[in-house]
Amino acid sequence: MSRVEDLRFGVVTFPGSNCEQDAVHALRHLGYQADYIWHQDTDLNGFDAVVLPGGFSYGDYLRCGAVARFSPVMAEVVGYAESGRPVIGICNGFQVLTEAHLLPGALIRNKGLKFLCQNVHLRVEESVCKWVDLPAGTVLDIPISHNEGNYICDEETLAGLQENAQIVLRYCEPDGSRLSGGSAPNGALDDIAGICNQRGNVFGLMPHPERVTDGVSGSKAGSVVFTAIATYAREVAGR
Amino acid sequence: MKQYKIFVTGKQGIFDPAGETARHALDNLGYIGIENLRIDKYIQLDTSDTVTAEMVKEMCEKLLANPVIEDFLIEETVMTVAEEAAEQTKAEADE
Amino acid sequence: MKQYKIFVTGKQGIFDPAGETARHALDNLGYIGIENLRIDKYIQLDTSDTVTAEMVKEMCEKLLANPVIEDFLIEETVMTVAEEAAEQTKAEADE
Amino acid sequence: MTEETRIPAAIADSIETLDPELAAQVAVQLGLTLDEYQGVIAVQGRVPSLTELYIYSLMWSEHCSYKHSKKQLRNFSSEGEHVLQGPGENAGVISVGDGWAVAFKMESHNHPSAIEPYEGAATGVGGIIRDIFTMGARPIACMDSLRFGTLDKPRQRYLFDGAVAGIGSYGNCLGVPTVGGEVYFEEAYEGNCLINAFAIGLMREEHLTRAVGSGPGNLVVLIGSSTGRDGIGGASVLASQEFDEAAENKRPAVQVGDPFEEKLLIEVCLELLKRGLFVALGDLGAAGLTSSASEMASRGGVGIDIDVRKVPQRETAMQPFEIMVSESQERMLAVVKPKDFAAVEEVCKRWSVACTAIGTITDTGRFVVRDSSLPVGSDIVADMPAEMLATSAPEYDPPMARPAYLDELQQADLSWLTKEEKSIETLNSELLTLLGSANICSREWIWRQYDHQVQANTVLLPGADAAVLRISDTGRGSATNRGIAMSTDCNGRYCYLDPYVGAQIALAESARNLACVGAAPAAITDCLNFGNPEKPEVFYTFHKAIMGLSDACRYYGIPVISGNVSFYNESFGNAIYPTPVVGMVGIVDDISQIVTGAFKQQGDTIILVGQTEDELGGSEYLKVLYGQVTGRPPLLDLELEGDVQRVVREAVRDGLLQSAHDCSEGGIAITLAECCIAGGIGALVDLDDELPAVASLFSETQSRIVVSVSEEQVSELITRLQQAQVPYSVIGEIGGESLSIEGKLEVPIAQIACTFSQSLEKMVKQR
């Protein structure tokens, strides 16, 4: 499989998801095939990568992602991820991934208790993540839009993330630096904006790359988050 | 009928933005002597008599609390028939 | 040191969509017999001895509860020196 | 329920008509006048039952019946070649080309928000969004128009903070971007904040659906949330009377929104509409089931028979009238053919949305409410002529009187304002004071709390003159190159000083905002916020504002396709400023041609289209620096305004301009500062207008737009301006790190940017 359009992404729709259409649109814009996966479906065969989109699954009630995690599709996503195939969780999707224990830690209420919709600067870190293939230190400009993006975990987990190069994106200043008090607008621990699992195939991030892929508001900065995975997805699929 | 009160509280050391903010706000309102303030979840569960504390514990582990960041505590109240009747009347009176 | 436990609960008749959703989720997980589920707020307030229940009530009225849609209930626990010491040790151990 | 309206249950549960004396008493307690009560008897042909009385009192409340405004509203014209649906439905609809149509409407949720700002504002958004997808359109954007008292008052900060959070919470959860809005802080709104929500949806023309019940034997189906006591005597009662201590008793009527349920409703309803499984669809808004069912029946000339016991209830022991008038949120009423019901149920089940047949369409023309828990034979608790119920509400022609304050204020002599020579230092600091003042500073603190990009069609982020959305069914179809522009405006202070001109300026400014992004106005919606219409002075301002707005709309050929009236915005005898908010929608032919207000490149020429006059009456300058609200608002020359807009619009479309930004509150000094801040670059300006410096800088003369043009395009633009006979002046050049206005002021961009961007947050967070 050599052409981009042969890769097929599946985008999960949970009740309350609201960025699944944006993700499908972005992926198709990049030339991939993309289709919706209903949260009660259990067949992930035929998808080269799975996207858990943003939104408010189950209204974000109780805890963000807590209820969605029990959707029938999630049992399959766990197996899919464990077999090394690519999974990305964006915003609410990231929250679902932590609730499902596919990624460590949790996302709690923003420090300032306010929903935050704004552009942020993200520094790409040296990581094992298969989704991002950019030199460490690259700064990306991508919007966030969330109420609960304040990443948190215990010290041991944090040390593990650092040691295993699982921290993929950090909030930073426009020049890539970090402020001493931290640069995360939401208060995230260690300025963490995105992490992956040890194998690097499961990636969760709070920012919304799918909103800045087709240039509608002038920026295509998010495309890089979806383009690097093609090579890896092909490899795993053995195609 | 049984009633379970469940307290889902942030683990020690887990930052509580809402609590922090409220504490600051109280300081600003001039209250002195607030040392700590946490805002957590209080869940009231009314169940049939068949639901055991063991089951409620399982519900907490699975869904109602997130073990990564939260602890929980369950209190059980079994209502007597009289109490139930009283609740009923109260509910009606409130209407 | 004193500790106040404050229960901030939705007024009678105030809709609780979060509780409803959690109840549905429990149903879907196969738990039978859940009749009602409410999710409310549980606030723990540690204060110096100078803070009175009267003051806490005022804090609730002013800030911690929204009188339009919420009721609140305050429980006071005065800790003995021994308990305080125990809390202290526990907190230290947790850190 | 308040104490006074508590009625013995025994009477409540029966069709049995009330004791005539008691009935009259209850009618008055429910807000009907004795004359209106006689009207009820005339329509019913007998003394009503309790349930009937409740129903009439709500249907004939100001909020539902528009009894004081109906006649005035007839001045608006909804004619236009693009109009597919004018007023009278849940939202107006216009065609936007290539088979696409948009539904839009604006609505107030002022009174509920004054009691509980978070839930009040949130449910306001929920309500207007339901009006949009009821028409068959997918909601694609919201805007909010807000008014509060000044932020030095803690209560006002609480209301503002809560309302913004509530609006955000609801729209964000639904995945409908909130792309702009407006907010003013004035003492006049201290007792009555205004929360107006403006929503728009996109659809293919063939999916346009109306709430017209038809087909006797068809099922009446309630879809969505369960019914509780929330909002009984809520929105409609609250919005139909003045606000005073008594309103405190209405507190339990607060409705809590469930945006998650609404999100599911959007998906369910749009899917069912597309599959043609609904005969009709309506949402449950004010007066709940009662108004939605009776209006559906009345529009279709049919009857409806409903069993209240079939309505899923979230509270116990609800009485029939409670079920009929509850304003529980997130509910829709559909008419479904019996053969399609299983399919409807199937879709609802897939989305875990409740769906219950609660009645049938009949050919009797009667609106019948029964309670099947009562013995057969005495189970009918209300039986009313559906059409009369919905249409026979009284219509009033209230007396008007020109308020005395108008002459006094309009004649105020303001020449003292410009007499004094002011130093550059003074003018510098006055500019900063204005830039940091509540009505002018950046609104970023607000829109940061709104997801303004979800759906991935937001072309212009908030902060621009108008919002622009790409026309596209993202994720399901392909994106087009065309766009929809939206803007909402009203300067209440101008309307206070001259309701006729003020209302016209609201329209003109909205259209000018659209012109700046190259869009032409297609149609408007409005939300008319006023005090107590029974006061002749208030009604005079209402009448004048409507005349101003409708005259200007007619002049420009802009149809009014939907709207809302909110009266009784009055507390302790003080009315708000007359506030006729305009929500405008226009079409952008090519979204790649859009410009913003930001200055783009060093060396570009800055041109003022239009001409400044000495017009400081009602200005922000006069208010902020001297604490006065007086004088005449700026004049508006409709012809000149139209010409200015046309030249700029066409120049944007033809790619002549680098930036365009209109002059509004604070005058040209503020406009220039905003262009510099947005572009992160300074400007060297010479305002050679022979006016006193203060007037030159801060006058709020209408029909002005500041544009910047690259060197190659200057002569082409000037030729066009001359051909159009529009006054203009070349006022300077982009460059440097300061805003420098020759002989008047000079301030570093870094400083003005900081003041501009941080002020609002500081005001909200002050102790």
Ligand SMILES: Nc1ncnc2c1ncn2[C@@H]1O[C@H](COP(=O)(O)OP(=O)(O)O)[C@@H](O)[C@H]1O
């Ligand atoms: N309440 C609000 N919600 C969202 N955006 C707002 C709000 N108020 C103002 N804005 C945005 O701030 C910018 C400036 O607003 P305003 O000064 O009213 O614009 P204009 O004077 O050009 O009509 C606009 O982009 C507007 O959409």
Ligand SMILES: [Mg+2]
């Ligand atoms: Mg402005």
